[in-house]
Amino acid sequence: xxxxxxxxFQIAGVGIIVAMIHSILKQMGKEEIAQAVTLTGFxxxxxxxxxxxxxxxxxxxxxxxxxx
Numbered sequence: 001x002x003x004x005x006x007x008x009f010q011i012a013g014v015g016i017i018v019a020m021i022h023s024i025l026k027q028m029g030k031e032e033i034a035q036a037v038t039l040t041g042f043x044x045x046x047x048x049x050x051x052x053x054x055x056x057x058x059x060x061x062x063x064x065x066x067x068x
Contacts (some may be wrong), residue, residue, distance in 0.1 A: 007052055011045050
């Protein structure tokens, strides 16, 4: 349960930081860089989710293919 909360806080932290940087850059008139920052944040979150999904599939595989 603790890891579930940790992953949510990591994703929320990345989202908050990206949103702040995006708004600052947009106010400065650098929309292209702001979009690149948003895309980078999305990719980071995607990698976090894919890593956790791979762990989930490995756990499911170990449960159903138990050879004990």
